[in-house]
Amino acid sequence: MDVRGYVEANAREFIDDLKQWLAIPSISADPDRHGDVGHSAAWLASHLRGAGFPVAQVLETGGLPAVYAEWPSGNPAAPVVLVYGHHDVQPAEPLAEWDSPPFEPVERDGRLLGRGASDDKGQVLLHSLGVRAALAASGAAAPPVTIKLLVEGEEESGSEHFADLLRRERERLACDVIVISDTTMWAADVPSMCTGMRGLLPVEVTLTGPVRDLHSGSFGGGVPNPVHAMASLLAGLHDDQGRVTLPRYYDRVLPLSSPERELLARLPFDEKSWLADAGHSGALYGEQGFSTLERIWTRPTAEVNGMWGGHTGPGSKTIVPQAAHAKISFRLVADQDPADVAAAFREYVAAHTPDGLEAAVTVQPAVRPCHSPIDSPAVQAGRRALQRAFGREVLFTKEGGSGPEADLAEILDAPLVFIAVGLDADQIHAPNESMDITLLQRGAEASAYLWDELAAAGIK
Amino acid sequence: MDVRGYVEANAREFIDDLKQWLAIPSISADPDRHGDVGHSAAWLASHLRGAGFPVAQVLETGGLPAVYAEWPSGNPAAPVVLVYGHHDVQPAEPLAEWDSPPFEPVERDGRLLGRGASDDKGQVLLHSLGVRAALAASGAAAPPVTIKLLVEGEEESGSEHFADLLRRERERLACDVIVISDTTMWAADVPSMCTGMRGLLPVEVTLTGPVRDLHSGSFGGGVPNPVHAMASLLAGLHDDQGRVTLPRYYDRVLPLSSPERELLARLPFDEKSWLADAGHSGALYGEQGFSTLERIWTRPTAEVNGMWGGHTGPGSKTIVPQAAHAKISFRLVADQDPADVAAAFREYVAAHTPDGLEAAVTVQPAVRPCHSPIDSPAVQAGRRALQRAFGREVLFTKEGGSGPEADLAEILDAPLVFIAVGLDADQIHAPNESMDITLLQRGAEASAYLWDELAAAGIK
Numbered sequence: 001m002d003v004r005g006y007v008e009a010n011a012r013e014f015i016d017d018l019k020q021w022l023a024i025p026s027i028s029a030d031p032d033r034h035g036d037v038g039h040s041a042a043w044l045a046s047h048l049r050g051a052g053f054p055v056a057q058v059l060e061t062g063g064l065p066a067v068y069a070e071w072p073s074g075n076p077a078a079p080v081v082l083v084y085g086h087h088d089v090q091p092a093e094p095l096a097e098w099d100s101p102p103f104e105p106v107e108r109d110g111r112l113l114g115r116g117a118s119d120d121k122g123q124v125l126l127h128s129l130g131v132r133a134a135l136a137a138s139g140a141a142a143p144p145v146t147i148k149l150l151v152e153g154e155e156e157s158g159s160e161h162f163a164d165l166l167r168r169e170r171e172r173l174a175c176d177v178i179v180i181s182d183t184t185m186w187a188a189d190v191p192s193m194c195t196g197m198r199g200l201l202p203v204e205v206t207l208t209g210p211v212r213d214l215h216s217g218s219f220g221g222g223v224p225n226p227v228h229a230m231a232s233l234l235a236g237l238h239d240d241q242g243r244v245t246l247p248r249y250y251d252r253v254l255p256l257s258s259p260e261r262e263l264l265a266r267l268p269f270d271e272k273s274w275l276a277d278a279g280h281s282g283a284l285y286g287e288q289g290f291s292t293l294e295r296i297w298t299r300p301t302a303e304v305n306g307m308w309g310g311h312t313g314p315g316s317k318t319i320v321p322q323a324a325h326a327k328i329s330f331r332l333v334a335d336q337d338p339a340d341v342a343a344a345f346r347e348y349v350a351a352h353t354p355d356g357l358e359a360a361v362t363v364q365p366a367v368r369p370c371h372s373p374i375d376s377p378a379v380q381a382g383r384r385a386l387q388r389a390f391g392r393e394v395l396f397t398k399e400g401g402s403g404p405e406a407d408l409a410e411i412l413d414a415p416l417v418f419i420a421v422g423l424d425a426d427q428i429h430a431p432n433e434s435m436d437i438t439l440l441q442r443g444a445e446a447s448a449y450l451w452d453e454l455a456a457a458g459i460k
Numbered sequence: 461m462d463v464r465g466y467v468e469a470n471a472r473e474f475i476d477d478l479k480q481w482l483a484i485p486s487i488s489a490d491p492d493r494h495g496d497v498g499h500s501a502a503w504l505a506s507h508l509r510g511a512g513f514p515v516a517q518v519l520e521t522g523g524l525p526a527v528y529a530e531w532p533s534g535n536p537a538a539p540v541v542l543v544y545g546h547h548d549v550q551p552a553e554p555l556a557e558w559d560s561p562p563f564e565p566v567e568r569d570g571r572l573l574g575r576g577a578s579d580d581k582g583q584v585l586l587h588s589l590g591v592r593a594a595l596a597a598s599g600a601a602a603p604p605v606t607i608k609l610l611v612e613g614e615e616e617s618g619s620e621h622f623a624d625l626l627r628r629e630r631e632r633l634a635c636d637v638i639v640i641s642d643t644t645m646w647a648a649d650v651p652s653m654c655t656g657m658r659g660l661l662p663v664e665v666t667l668t669g670p671v672r673d674l675h676s677g678s679f680g681g682g683v684p685n686p687v688h689a690m691a692s693l694l695a696g697l698h699d700d701q702g703r704v705t706l707p708r709y710y711d712r713v714l715p716l717s718s719p720e721r722e723l724l725a726r727l728p729f730d731e732k733s734w735l736a737d738a739g740h741s742g743a744l745y746g747e748q749g750f751s752t753l754e755r756i757w758t759r760p761t762a763e764v765n766g767m768w769g770g771h772t773g774p775g776s777k778t779i780v781p782q783a784a785h786a787k788i789s790f791r792l793v794a795d796q797d798p799a800d801v802a803a804a805f806r807e808y809v810a811a812h813t814p815d816g817l818e819a820a821v822t823v824q825p826a827v828r829p830c831h832s833p834i835d836s837p838a839v840q841a842g843r844r845a846l847q848r849a850f851g852r853e854v855l856f857t858k859e860g861g862s863g864p865e866a867d868l869a870e871i872l873d874a875p876l877v878f879i880a881v882g883l884d885a886d887q888i889h890a891p892n893e894s895m896d897i898t899l900l901q902r903g904a905e906a907s908a909y910l911w912d913e914l915a916a917a918g919i920k
Contacts, residue, residue, distance in 0.1 A: 198677065202776035211739030217658065217861025219738055220791055221761035222752045224745040228698065228764055234691035278679050279671030283816035285684040292682045301681035304688055305779050310766030311787060316662035316824050318789050319765050327771060329778050331680055356743035364776050401677025401778075 003448040006133040007441050014129045014444070015112065015437065017047060021087075021121050022105040022114040028064050028088035028157040037153050040087045041065040044124075044151060051128045052135075053149070059169070063161040064088065064153035068172070071131060074142035079460040081451070082148040082175035084408055085124035085182055086155035089116035090429045097431035110437055117435035118426035123181045124151055126421070126440055130447020137448065144455035148175060152404070155182070159404040166411040176459050177378045178414050179450070180405055184422040185397070186267055188439060191390040192397045193382060194418035196297070199332035199369035200402040201341050202305075205233070205349055206325045208358045213310070213319040220320055224356045227309040230324035233352040237302045237328070242287040244302045244330075246344040252335045256298055260374060263396050264293050297398030301331040331400065334371030342366070368406035372416050381453035382417040389446035415459075419446060463908040466593040467901050474589045474904070475572065475897065477507060481547075481581050482565040482574040488524050488548035488617040497613050500547045501525040504584075504611060511588045512595075513609075519629070523621040524548065524613035528632070531591060534602035539920040541911070542608040542635035544868055545584035545642055546615035549576035550889045557891035570897055577895035578886035583641045584611055586881070586900055590907020597908065604915035608635060612864070615642070619864040626871040636919050637838045638874050639910070640865055644882040645857070646727055648899060651850040652857045653842055654878035655720075656757070659792035659829035660862040661801050662765075665693070665809055666785045668818045673770070673779040680780055684816045687769040690784035693812040697762045697788070702747040704762045704790075706804040712795045716758055720834055723856050724753050757858030761791040791860065794831030802826070828866035832876045841913035842877040849906035875919075879906060 001009070026040035027033040041058045048056035048069040056069035067087060092102035092115045100106050105114030112122065131143055138144075150173060154160055166173065186192040207226040214223065239245050256264075271284060271292055286295040295301075305328065310321030330341055342363045353359040372379050374396050386394045409416050421443035427433050461469070486500035487493040501518045508516035508529040516529035527547060552562035552575050560566050565574030572582065591603055598604075610633060612622055626633065646652040667686040674683065699705050716724075731744060731752055746755040755761075765788065770781030790801055802823045813819040832839050834856050846854045869876050881903035887893050 200677075200778065202778070204776075214738050215861065216761075216763045216765065216789060217660075217791065217859070219756065220763040220789075220860065221746050221759060222744060222756040223735070223738055224743065225763060227767055228694065231691045231694035231764065231767070234688065235695035238688065275683070278674050278683055283684065283814070284682060285814065285816060286681050296679065296682040299681055301676075303676045303680040303685060303778070303780060304691065304770065305676065305777055306770030306772045306781065307687055307691070307784070308768040308772040310764065312766045312768040312785070316664075316787060316789060317765055318660065318662070318763070320763060321766065324767070325772070327776060329676060329680075329776060331677065354743070354745065356745060399677070400680065401675065 001136055003133045003137045003445050006136040007129060007444045007448070010129060010132070011441055014125070015107070018112065018122060018125050019105045021047070021125065022116050023103055025103045025115070026088045026153070027091050028154050029091055034064060037064045037088055041067050041153055044087055045069070048128060048149065051132060059165070061154070061161040061165045066153050066165065067149070067151040069149040071143055071147045073144060073146040074140060075144065077460070078145045078455055079176040080146040080148065080174065081177050081179055081454055082150060082173060082412065082414070083127055083179045083181060084150050086120045086152040087124065088153045088156050090119070090156050094431060099432055107437065111434040112437055113432060113434040115433050117433055118422040119428035119433065120155070120182045122435045122440055123420055123422055123443065126443040127181065127447045129444040130450070133444060133448035134451050143451045145451050147451065148173065155404065162404050163407045163411065166407060170411065173412055175412060175414050177454060178408050178412060178416050180416055180418045181420055182403070183399060183418050183420040184424055185420060186395060188423065188436060190268060190395060191386050191392065192267070192395040193379065193386065194399055194420065195374055195379065195396045196334060196371040196398040197369065197402055197405055198300070198400055199336065199338060199406060200367040201330040201332060201338045202327065202364040203342065203345055204325065204327050204362045206323055206360045207233070207353060208323040209356065210320065210322055213322050216318040216320050223320060224354050225320050226324040226357055227321050229354050229357055230307065230309060230326055233349065234304055234307065234326055236352060244300065246341065246348050248340065248344055249300065252337065252340070253300060254334050254371065256294065260396070261294070263374070265291065267293065267395055267397065269293055296400040298333060300333050300336060302328060303331065304328050332369045334369045336369060338366030338368060367402040368410060370406040370409050370416055372418065376415060377457040377459050378415050378417045378454065381457035381459070382419050382450060385449035385453045386419065386446045388449045389442045419450060421446070461596055463593045463597045463905050466596040467589060467904045467908070470589060470592070471901055474585070475567070478572065478582060478585050479565040481585065482576050483563055485563045485575070486548045486613070487551050488614050489551055494524060497524045497548055501527050501613055504547055505529070508588060508609065511592060519625070521614070521621040521625045526613050526625065527609070527611040529609040531603055531607045533604060533606040534600060535604065537920070538605045538915055539636040540606040540608065540634065541637050541639055541914055542610060542633060542872065542874070543587055543639045543641060544610050546580045546612040547584065548613045548616050550579070550616050554891060559892055567897065571894040572897055573892060573894040575893055577893055578882040579888035579893065580615070580642045582895045582900055583880055583882060583903065586903040587641065587907045589904040590910070593904060593908035594911050603911045605911050607911065608633065615864065622864050623867045623871065626867060630871065633872055635872060635874050637914060638868050638872060638876050640876055640878045641880055642863070643859060643878050643880040644884055645880060646855060648883060648896060650728060650855060651846050651852065652727070652855040653839065653846065654859055654880065655834055655839065655856045656794060656831040656858040657829065657862055657865055658860055659796065659798060659827045659866060661790040661792060661798045661826040662787065662824040663802065663805055664785065664787050664822045666783055666820045667693070667813060668783045669816065670780065670782055673782050676778040676780050683780060684814045685780050686784040686817055687781050689814050689817050690767065690769060690786055693809065694764055694767065694786055696812060704760065706801065706808050708800065708804055709760065712797065712800070713760060714794050714831065716754065720856070721754070723834070725751065727753065727855055727857065729753055756860040758793060760793050760796055762788060763791065764788050792829045794829045796829060798826030798828060827862040828870060830866040830869050830876055832878065836875060837917040837919050838875050838877045838914065841917040842879050842910060845906045845909035845913045846879065848909045849902045879910060
């Protein structure tokens with residue numbers, strides 16, 4: 001029996017299993033559901049043991065439990081592949097907007113509807129079916145690579161204990177490549193792989209002038225106004241090309257290769273509907289010389305997330321405000337280092353603080369950017385697996401946001417490959433989250449092919 | 461008996477009268493004290509009748525009462541002088557910080573201590589003594605000019621009904637010159653006259669982008685951020701010379717004459733202690749080419765009083781904010797017109813709103829600037845009166861703030877002359893307001909000389 005035949009023959013049982021799992025409301029952000037996060041971990045470990053994984057166990061983290069499973073290769077020289085996903089889910093509110101209860105999964109119009117169907121239980125469980133399909137097709141007793149599964153239970157609430165877990169379990173989790181199954185592809189008929197995520201550096205800056213608000217009739221025009229200085233500081237963060245003006249900001253930014261740009265440009269991107277999704281009637285905007293997708297995926301930014309100072313209530317108050325504040329987040333791309341950027345920001349603030357004002361900068365915990373070169377053997381292997389499953393060329397995307405993936409790559413010191421079959425249409429984090437059942441099966445097929453492709457890719 | 465002799469001989473009675481008046485807590489901002497504002501008006505009208513004013517009456521305004529008094533000149537061809545002051549006072553809180561109860565006036569170290577001693581009851585009542593001193597010295601039965609007194613009861617709570625009162629009573633209040641007795645002079649040994657007050661135009665601007673906050677990972681760098689645009693808009697309000705960049709902003713600003721600059725420069729101004737008053741450890745700042753006093757008195761400004769947008773709470777929130785807001789007040793100088801400046805601000809905002817954002821501007825009620833040229837006959841007459849009272853040269857100041865004076869000048873169509881003997885040291889609006897008793901007597905003397913000087917000045 002070939003892979004597709006096995007997946008189709010076992011699809012019914014797979015969907016029923018997934019529905020069992022989806023019925024457990026493993027909401028990590030809700031303390032009342034922490035017991036359910038435990039039940040979810042226990043369910044998965046039990047399921048994986050039933051699927052044939054020689055090792056499958058709940059992993060305590062100090063917070064909510066993860067699940068660890070391992071299926072060693074028959075070939076001790078084979079590479080080790082670690083698959084990352086998570087079994088906790090987003091809260092389901094507002095409940096009234098669901099067409100059916102979020103934790104009573106149902107099939108409808110070829111989709112499986114329920115919280116976690118796409119993010120991330122469906123995309124985790126497809127590997128269980130994929131491994132069995134690969135073994136059924138090859139007739140081997142063990143996969144061609146050693147498979148390790150690490151399924152986190154706190155992803156939707158900040159992955160608080162995840163980096164510590166990785167450090168503590170570094171030996172057990174040692175691997176040659178990390179497969180991330182927690183993203184999306186472009187469209188059902190445009191399969192794609194994510195090849196990077198932007199990092200994040202949140203900072204806050206305060207400029208302080210007088211010890212109290214001053215009467216602008218008596219002092220206005222004669223002393224520096226912290227709000228004016230903040231406006232200039234923020235306005236100066238970008239030049240007239242839309243480039244960020246921090247010193248050395250672009251020094252470590254990896255340039256886009258011509259093949260990358262060409263492949264990105266082939267994605268059927270409708271800027272108008274993207275703007276409409278943003279509720280923006282207006283215009284595109286950004287760094288000159290780059291397309292919108294390049295801007296939001298491949299270029300670092302400086303975004304002011306909030307600012308405030310002086311009188312913000314009703315009516316007018318004629319003051320020179322005592323202080324002004326801003327919260328700024330830098331989206332970083334490989335190989336920018338958050339610590340370098342934080343230092344550059346401090347330099348920038350010092351250079352833009354007028355005489356007579358005091359500046360204070362605080363730097364919050366950062367997320368590193370991550371990047372999978374499209375010509376790397378592991379990415380090429382993943383691409384071939386997806387192409388075999390979908391029967392068409394796989395393109396490349398990136399994600400503008402940030403997750404725990406960079407910690408995985410950094411702490412386990414292995415390259416990332418993103419294999420996912422979720423879609424934006426799945427409405428993850430929103431009411432009526434669902435997952436296309438056909439895409440789940442394609443994902444299981446891609447998983448089945450992936451082990452062979454990685455075994456042959458020379459990544460060890 | 462000469463003027464000084466009369467003032468000294470009647471000082472005791474004058475101070476005792478003033479203490480009676482100060483005992484009435486005429487706090488216009490406190491509804492519980494509105495009855496006392498009425499008592500204060502009645503007290504003053506009665507006092508002025510007793511002093512010899514042929515007309516002295518309470519004037520209903522629709523709000524709290526004013527007092528109107530009139531003493532016609534013996535010479536029907538003489539000019540008409542309207543004196544403005546107010547009989548309401550600031551609230552006295554915090555009461556615990558007063559050395560003696562605010563409405564139980566006491567004399568201490570040559571000062572009269574009590575709410576309203578300087579602002580403005582003392583400076584109103586000195587004219588009653590001044591008129592009588594003039595008559596005693598000349599032996600005439602009527603003053604050399606027709607004197608009208610208009611003493612408002614709502615100055616400390618916004619003069620809500622004042623402009624309407626002026627319009628309604630325009631004929632009765634008709635005059636050739638307006639004497640304002642509600643400001644300060646530089647120092648006890650540096651007598652001075654105010655020659656202008658800055659106007660005020662408060663505006664608010666909002667820049668709106670998407671219909672909701674956007675995820676900065678998904679949209680950051682690809683759509684315009686209203687906070688960035690607001691920062692640029694605010695930063696662009698001043699050029700690198702500290703000049704305001706609104707179109708036509710300086711077109712109607714009266715230039716400072718050389719004598720004005722020279723006289724301002726002769727004021728013994730200690731920038732260091734002024735900065736210390738502001739609680740500013742830091743540097744001076746402002747429009748290049750002007751001294752600090754010129755900046756805060758004679759030059760128009762644009763001051764951002766408040767701004768806000770996006771996330772302003774604890775922690776970070778990675779959004780492209782939906783909107784940004786700013787409150788700005790323009791301090792105006794003669795002959796700027798608030799309506800012109802409001803139109804210029806709308807033009808400026810339109811020119812600084814990037815494609816894809818919407819701008820909305822609201823304009824709040826404005827105060828016009830006022831200005832008394834130092835070489836005008838009325839100001840010269842006032843200066844001579846003060847110089848005779850103080851026996852030394854009188855310098856010129858301005859005020860950076862704004863009051864109802866511009867309404868007086870505009871509606872009654874007469875020039876302003878500022879005659880006042882208050883000091884910054886009087887702590888008006890604060891606990892322990894007080895007034896130097898010797899300066900009150902000098903003020904009464906100046907008032908006595910003022911009628912002769914104005915009669916001789918050819919201002920009719």
